[in-house]
Amino acid sequence: MGRAPFTRRAPFTRRDGAEALYVLAGLPSAVAGLLYAAVAVVVGGALSVTRVGGPATAVALRGARALGALRLGAAARLLGERIEPDARGGARAFLHLLVQPLVTALGLAAVYATWLCGAVLLTYPVQLRFGLNEITSRDASGTPRHGLHVGGLYFDTPASSLVVAGFGLALLVAAPWVVRAAVRADLAAARALLGVRAEDGRIRDLEESRSFAVEDTAATLRRIERDLHDGAQVRLVALTMHLAMLRETLPADAPEAVRDMVDAAHGDARAAIAELRELVRGIHPPTLDKGLDVALATLAARSPVPAEIRTELPVRPAAAIESIAYFCVAELLANAGKHAAATRVLIEAAQPGGTGLRVRVTDDGRGGARVRAGGGLAGLSDRARTVDGTVHVDSPPGGPTVVTVVLPLRP
Structure with a gap:
């Protein structure tokens, strides 16, 4: 069965934790990719005027594909999202190194604004009760106030702290959907820049079909060549030998017309053998x-x-x-x-x-x-x-x- 639609997925499942972990795991990958892209651009630009510029570019693109494969591996292991990598998409893989920091930043912002902030706000009453919240400010009259405040509103009483906790609970409830949207953007970028595109897949299928047809044709021609060589050619050689023996064993008083016919048949058989050998070489040279x-x-x-x-x-x-x-x-x-x-x-x-x-x-x-x-x-x-x-x-x-x-x- 397919995965539940995006808007109908229940929150707080194992998938939600995996998605948050996937976002966090993208941070070192994004930093490494961005550094790699910067070094590749600088070194590639310096070498572009030399003879090794082309090979250096090929190596850089191959490295970009390798880094992209790590991200696809994380998606497969953590999310079960298997994206077939494009083995020839070097330029698109390099572009992904530049795009990944953006989508990773989006995912980290989603995790911070929902899971982290939601957890902190949900526990705000406990923080206030035991003096764990160190936010201190002064109100309009100059009176010191301890606790969270937004604009002119202060949440430093037990009752108001419950409002903050309720907002934190709402963030936690919304967190799976918000993070899921960020993860989908990340996966969409991976599919578009690292995966095999639909048209590429069709081209590959056509190439495989063509390869099979070409190989099958070559095998058929080899089989025809062997059949002609081991079958028809052998029979023609035997016929030529028999006609030669018949010519030698004709009685001396045999009519000249008979000798001419045997000689003509012998000559035609030898010509047929020569033509068959040329045909065999034209089909598949042994x-x-x-x-x-x-x-x-x-x-x-x-x-x-x-x-x-x-x-x-x-x-x-x-x-x-x-x-x-x-x-x-x-x-x-x-x-x-x-x-x-x-x-x-x-x-x-x-x-x-x-x-x-x-x-x-x-x-x-x-x-x-x-x-x-x-x-x-x-x-x-x-x-x-x-x-x-x-x-x-x-x-x-x-x-x-x-x-x-x-x-x-x-x-």
């Missing part, structure tokens, strides 16, 4: 099973233009990413041989920062390559875009042509 570095080395060895390869791949990308990278390089090598009149090609594959895959193909051809609708480079861009990848072409007239493909490690 060399990709050994890793992208091995597959790219195989492409470089078969390249129509002499190719040098440099790879640094400490983490193996997903199979779908490897497949996209492979076919991009294959297309670029074919372009270098057919259109660029290149004499040398350099293939580079690396994982800068360990966050993605960067494949760069450079040729010394005539240059002038452009991304045109329906062209090969446009096809590469479309292929990369299916996993949020990019293709950048730098090909001035006269060359060289540098095509950089950037892909995530996982779709």
